[in-house]
Amino acid sequence: MSLLLRHRFIVTGQVQGVGFRPFVYRIAAANAVTGTVNNSSQGVIIEVQGTAEQVETFGFDLTDKLPPLARVVSLHAEPTDPVADESGFTILKSTGGAGHSVLISADVATCPDCMADIATPGNRRHRYPFTNCTNCGPRYTITRSIPYDRPMTSMACFPQCPQCQAEYDDPMDRRFHAQPNACPACGPQVWLTDPAGTTLARGDEAIRMLAEALAQGRLAAVKGLGGFHLVCDAASDKAVAELRRRKHRPDKPLAVMLADLEAVRQLAVVVPAEEPWLTGIRRPIVLAAKREPLAVSPLIAPDTNFLGVMLPYTPLHHILLDTFAQAGGSEIPALVMTSGNLSSEPIALGNREALARLGELADLFLLHDRDILIRTDDSVVRVNPASGGPVLLRRARGFAPEPVFLAEPGPTVLGTGPELKCTLTLTKGDQAFPSQHIGNMANLETLAFYREILDHMQDILRVRPELIVRDLHPDYMTSALAEELGQTLDIPVIKLQHHVAHIHAVLAENKFTDPVIGLALDGTGLGEDGTIWGGECLMVDPESLEHQRLAHFSHIRLPGGEAAVRQPWRIAQAALWELGVTAPGAYPWPWLAQFEQESAFLPQMLTRGVNSPRTSSCGRLFDAVAALCGLTSAISYEGQAAILLEKAQDMTETGAYPCPLKSADPVSLNTLELVAAALDDLGQGVPVGTVARRFHLGLINGLTEMAFAFSTLLDIHHVALSGGVMQNLTLAAELPRALERAGLIPLVHRHLPPNDGCISLGQAVWGQRYLRLHE
Numbered sequence: 001m002s003l004l005l006r007h008r009f010i011v012t013g014q015v016q017g018v019g020f021r022p023f024v025y026r027i028a029a030a031n032a033v034t035g036t037v038n039n040s041s042q043g044v045i046i047e048v049q050g051t052a053e054q055v056e057t058f059g060f061d062l063t064d065k066l067p068p069l070a071r072v073v074s075l076h077a078e079p080t081d082p083v084a085d086e087s088g089f090t091i092l093k094s095t096g097g098a099g100h101s102v103l104i105s106a107d108v109a110t111c112p113d114c115m116a117d118i119a120t121p122g123n124r125r126h127r128y129p130f131t132n133c134t135n136c137g138p139r140y141t142i143t144r145s146i147p148y149d150r151p152m153t154s155m156a157c158f159p160q161c162p163q164c165q166a167e168y169d170d171p172m173d174r175r176f177h178a179q180p181n182a183c184p185a186c187g188p189q190v191w192l193t194d195p196a197g198t199t200l201a202r203g204d205e206a207i208r209m210l211a212e213a214l215a216q217g218r219l220a221a222v223k224g225l226g227g228f229h230l231v232c233d234a235a236s237d238k239a240v241a242e243l244r245r246r247k248h249r250p251d252k253p254l255a256v257m258l259a260d261l262e263a264v265r266q267l268a269v270v271v272p273a274e275e276p277w278l279t280g281i282r283r284p285i286v287l288a289a290k291r292e293p294l295a296v297s298p299l300i301a302p303d304t305n306f307l308g309v310m311l312p313y314t315p316l317h318h319i320l321l322d323t324f325a326q327a328g329g330s331e332i333p334a335l336v337m338t339s340g341n342l343s344s345e346p347i348a349l350g351n352r353e354a355l356a357r358l359g360e361l362a363d364l365f366l367l368h369d370r371d372i373l374i375r376t377d378d379s380v381v382r383v384n385p386a387s388g389g390p391v392l393l394r395r396a397r398g399f400a401p402e403p404v405f406l407a408e409p410g411p412t413v414l415g416t417g418p419e420l421k422c423t424l425t426l427t428k429g430d431q432a433f434p435s436q437h438i439g440n441m442a443n444l445e446t447l448a449f450y451r452e453i454l455d456h457m458q459d460i461l462r463v464r465p466e467l468i469v470r471d472l473h474p475d476y477m478t479s480a481l482a483e484e485l486g487q488t489l490d491i492p493v494i495k496l497q498h499h500v501a502h503i504h505a506v507l508a509e510n511k512f513t514d515p516v517i518g519l520a521l522d523g524t525g526l527g528e529d530g531t532i533w534g535g536e537c538l539m540v541d542p543e544s545l546e547h548q549r550l551a552h553f554s555h556i557r558l559p560g561g562e563a564a565v566r567q568p569w570r571i572a573q574a575a576l577w578e579l580g581v582t583a584p585g586a587y588p589w590p591w592l593a594q595f596e597q598e599s600a601f602l603p604q605m606l607t608r609g610v611n612s613p614r615t616s617s618c619g620r621l622f623d624a625v626a627a628l629c630g631l632t633s634a635i636s637y638e639g640q641a642a643i644l645l646e647k648a649q650d651m652t653e654t655g656a657y658p659c660p661l662k663s664a665d666p667v668s669l670n671t672l673e674l675v676a677a678a679l680d681d682l683g684q685g686v687p688v689g690t691v692a693r694r695f696h697l698g699l700i701n702g703l704t705e706m707a708f709a710f711s712t713l714l715d716i717h718h719v720a721l722s723g724g725v726m727q728n729l730t731l732a733a734e735l736p737r738a739l740e741r742a743g744l745i746p747l748v749h750r751h752l753p754p755n756d757g758c759i760s761l762g763q764a765v766w767g768q769r770y771l772r773l774h775e
Contacts, residue, residue: 005055006035006082009062012043013073014103014402017148017179019134020044020070021091025171027061028089038092039147041462043074048089049082068135069105069281073405073431091171094147104140104148104460106398107225107376109283109313111136113174118315124163127204129316130188130370134178136281140401141226141374142180146460150179154371161186180370188370190316195359207316210366211323214335219243221340221354221362225314226376226397226436227347228340228354230361234296235330241299243336246361248343252637253301255285255308255378257337259321264288264309266332267295273388277381282398283313284379295332303643308380310337313398316368339377344442346449349375374456375449376400376436386733392753393727395423400436401457403428404751404761407511411771414454414465414485415763416478418498418525418756420638421724422446424454424478425760427768428463432508434752434761441477450481467771468493469763471501473526494770496763498525499533500547502722502754503540505762509750515541515716516747517550517707521731522723522755523565523619523638532558534617534723535671537706539714545769550710551667552616554578556624559605559612568623568641569595569633570602575624575675577606586683590630618725621671625678625695629688639724646728649696650689657694659702661709669702696730704738711744720747726754 011020016039024037024046033050048058063072110118114133117125125131132138142154150156160168164183167175175181182188184203191199192206201209210220217239220231230247232239234256244250258264261279268288270278277286287306294300294307301307312318325333340348340358348354351367358365380394392399409430417424419441425434435453439446458464470482472495486493496504503518518538527533528549535553539546557574558564564571569591576582582603584592592599605612619642626641627633631648635641657677662668677698678691707719719739726732726748736746752758 003051004049004082005052006047006049006080007055007059008078008080009046009048009059010043010076011046011062011072011074014069014071014105015044016146017105017134017139018069019067019174019176022134022171022176023065023067023070024062025089025091027058027065031058031061033058034086034089036090036092039094039149041095041146047080049086069108071103073103094149103403104143104146104401106282106400106402107138107141108136108281108398110315110318114315115318118318124183124185127319128184128187129190129207129314129319129368130180130182131315132178132180133174134176135174137178137180138225141372141376141397142370143460144373146462148179153179154373155180155182158182158187188368190366190368193355193365193367195355195362195365197355197365200364206366207319207323208327210364211320211327213364214324215327218363219246219361220364220366221348221358222316222320222366223351223354223368223372224316226372226374227349228358229337230340230358232336233330234300234334234336235332237297237299240297240336243338244299247338249338250636251303251640253304253308254336254338255310256296256300256334257310257312257317257321258332258334259318259325260311263332263334264311267291267334268307268309271383271385273383277383277390278309278311282379283311284381284398285310287380287382287393296330296334300336303640303647305647306382310378337378344440345445346439347375347377374453382729384732385729386737389750391727391729391732392749392751392757393755394437395434395752395757396436401433401460403431403433404509405511406430406432406508406765406768407513410768411466412463413764413767413771414468415501415760415767416468416470416482417760417763418471419473419476419478421753421756422450422478423757423760424450424457425764426457426461426463426465427764428461432761432764433457433461434757437757447477447481450478464489466491467767469496469767471495471526471759471763472497472528494767496766497528498759499536499538499723500540501759501762501766503538503720503762504542504766505752505758506720506722506747506749506754507540507542508761508765509752510747512718512720512747513542514718515539515714516718516720517710517714517716518720518722519703519707520723521618521721521725523617524615531555532613532615532617534615534619535621535669536616537669537710539710539716540720542769545766545773549666551661551669551706553618553621553669554672555614555616556620556672557606557612557614558620559602561611561613565620565623567595567634568627569599571620571624572627573599573602574606574612575672576679577603578672579676579679581679587679591627591633594633618723621674622725624675625692628675628678628682629691631688639727642725642728645692645695646730648688648692649730650687650693653690653693655690655694655697656701657698659698659705661702661706669706671699671702674698674702696734700731700735700738703735704742707739707744708742717743718745718747722749722754722758724755
């Protein structure tokens with residue numbers, strides 16, 4: 001008889017709620033080993049017993065045949081004492097404990113097997129909106145705590161019927177320990193109400209009634225996976241216009257959900273690199289090039305050549321789109337699916353909350369009784385045509401709460417994030433956990449959402465920070481919260497400049513630890529000299545934490561302060577004033593027809609310096625040129641002017657405006673030359689499309705020259721790119737290539753948005769290093 005060996009394996013990572021234990025059970029059976037497996041706070045603990053060959057083969061299978069959603073971060077194996085008379089392999093009950101090394105899975109799109117159940121008449125889950133298995137369905141949004149077991153989720157209040165319980169208990173069934181497992185007999189239900197909360201229909205009839213109402217042009221609030229959507233017929237100009245009016249969102253693009261990839265192709269030109277994002281398990285909104293003429297309302301995305309499209313990611317969405325098509329929806333059934341909120345507020349989460357907050361926005365409400373514990377918006381992705389890689393614009397559902405793996409471990413630090421596009425980040429060992437997109441910290445509702453997420457993340461990670469890192473700006477809501485938390489927890493709070501945090505974030509994502517030249521390009525961030533920064537060339541050393549402002553864009557004044565951000569014509573006129581142009585010449589200023597009286601007062605404000613702060617912002621430079629070109633004088637959402645300027649480009653143009661480096665102290669990139677050249681061209685009747693393209697190419701050349709000059713001076717060859725301007729597809733695609741042609745090595749964001757959504761990561765990782773240096 002062969003000698004029996006016993007090994008203990010401790011597996012950490014994304015190994016709970018992803019079918020990992022039944023997978024272990026199956027490979028144990030295949031290798032004829034005995035033993036046990038259980039979820040614990042340490043991870044998944046496996047003990048197997050058999051011959052040396054059986055145990056060795058089991059170990060290979062454990063890493064080589066993982067379930068589709070599993071992700072192993074660490075695998076520790078050690079011999080242990082054999083157990084006498086062990087006759088089989090057993091799945092033990094989960095155990096808790098202090099601290100853990102478990103990653104909670106993000107929410108996952110419905111798998112093909114569950115789709116087949118939903119689509120098959122006679123199947124007991126036919127058209128059931130909450131069908132799922134271990135390979136798909138909700139995870140993060142329904143998880144209260146660790147370990148990920150049904151009592152720790154919002155499914156705890158739904159006892160399973162005998163059939164569901166049998167699936168749940170059978171290790172050979174794909175629904176074994178699928179925590180949200182349910183069916184129409186025992187699981188959550190949907191119903192339709194009016195804005196007063198009066199029930200109009202239940203179950204499948206509610207979905208059919210809703211689909212018919214949408215086909216007739218009505219607006220609805222639909223409870224989904226991480227919150228509510230506001231929904232209407234994407235082909236109806238009247239419905240889309242009314243949605244915009246009620247939501248106070250006059251211009252900002254809206255997302256559209258379609259049934260399948262074939263339908264998406266009828267609206268957009270889908271390139272191969274976009275397909276996996278549309279059809280994969282994450283299912284973000286993907287920005288794809290519009291196909292003209294557009295087969296849905298042009299009011300959906302009037303400012304851009306791109307359309308935000310996504311495929312259904314829950315059974316409810318699949319069923320609703322299918323029913324909408326049957327109800328006589330448009331030729332290409334498409335539904336606007338936008339966040340269920342008023343502008344600047346967090347997405348609505350609960351039924352009562354939605355009826356209270358969205359009552360004047362929606363005609364109908366499709367509700368259900370599975371609680372959403374964690375509100376999570378849809379993620380937004382676009383593909384960089386130069387690299388084929390993703391540029392995340394919003395990181396939320398499908399991505400959170402996945403960690404960013406760091407170059408080295410360290411203590412727990414909280415990065416509290418910025419004011420706009422806010423996230424928070426907690427570190428744990430060699431992992432950083434950025435939250436989902438929280439939004440603009442402009443009101444108490446968003447602050448409450450922030451606190452919810454902070455409490456939840458500390459709970460599920462079982463950590464408490466040793467240090468808090470906040471932005472320099474004293475008036476940010478996150479700054480005040482950081483100071484409050486520091487006092488409450490009795491831990492230090494340290495400030496880190498906004499653009500330095502941007503660069504530390506992109507370094508962390510790339511696990512890069514050498515000094516870099518950092519180009520931080522965005523709209524606003526308080527600088528260390530008290531002025532508003534935004535077009536910065538920095539030296540950043542992530543090891544010593546030294547940084548230096550090497551150069552910046554030409555200063556432009558913001559007459560009226562925040563009013564100038566909302567009315568870019570003010571910035572354009574201020575830039576002309578810096579150039580000595582105080583009145584229209586050969587080129588009439590486009591804004592005079594609407595703002596002639598206000599324009600007349602600007603020179604006095606600028607001369608006296610009254611409410612006219614200086615900024616080196618790259619974003620404000622885009623605003624100035626867009627207004628000068630007559631593309632917009634006032635904006636209704638952040639980045640609108642820059643989006644219009646990018647859209648206006650004539651991509652056949654190859655000329656570039658001059659953007660020289662000035663060697664004064666401090667060094668600056670003379671970006672006012674770009675404005676002067678644009679004015680000269682416009683005065684000579686050069687088309688706006690040509691001007692827009694020459695501006696983009698001139699800026700790319702200037703940034704490359706600046707980076708190369710400091711690379712030569714400092715003998716640093718890597719250039720880190722961050723900031724909201726890197727969402728501009730022209731810069732995202734063409735600036736890295738220009739740097740490479742100059743012999744430089746660009747580093748770009750890989751896991752987080754380049755916008756302010758990455759700031760908290762940079763703060764937290766900087767703080768980790770700070771604590772290590774001061775041990």
